[in-house]
Amino acid sequence: QDIYQDIIKSVSAKEKLLAVLIDPDKFLVENTRAFIEKVNASIATHVFVGGSTVDDFVTDTLVAEIKKHTGLPIVLFPGDITQITGKADAILFLSLLSGRNPEYLIGKHVEAVSKLDKTELQVISTGYILIESGKETAVQRVTKTNPIPRNEVQKIINTAKAGQLLGMKLIYLEAGSGAENALSGExxxxxxNELNIPLIVGGGIRSKAQLEQAYKAGADLVVIGTAFEDDDLFFEDLKMIN
Ligand code: 1GP
Structure with missing residues (x-):
């Protein structure tokens, strides 16, 4: 299964994608089955696993458990190299393009290689761009970087385009997990409008209306985490229409 090519195909067919983000730090492994059954019954197309601060080995156990209950692709969205596990299908190899901390631009990547070499994970180079969303986010705190102010639209565009010119395969626009304000449609x-690679959007999306707004504005894949953690009923809104 080529997860990246499948994303490209969906984008060409104008199909919208939805990833449910599971943060191992906030999730009890014993709840996996019940949670994943809801994911399977929803319009979700991917399961992302990752967080800014996760204890060692937790991700490995959790991914193995998720895999038992779903056929959806499991994609790592790691905050650190300790979250790399060969039990997932793919990994977003994230470079934090909004920041100027070399560790998150290339340092961790060099450290990750010997781990990745021991797995068959599909590695998807991803330009990760944090946009200011109100209050300080975990990404900011952990990476010691500043987000791009939301009114600096040209800088946001140029950052995304620089990622594309560097050969990155995806751009991920991030407002931060649990962000007060999701990214604006604008x-x-x-x-x-300026990209020809798929666009991922996440952070602070809590309703079907916001999800649709993000799709309408051009997001190809939307990531939602907190809304599922906080409100089980949110899955009801996103049930598959048979
Ligand atoms: C965080 O974009 C993801 O990295 C999802 O954010 O938890 O706010 O849905 P939420």
């Missing part, structure tokens, strides 16, 4: 649209 920012999403401005970036999407």
């Amino acid at each position: 920012i999403i649209k401005s970036v999407k």
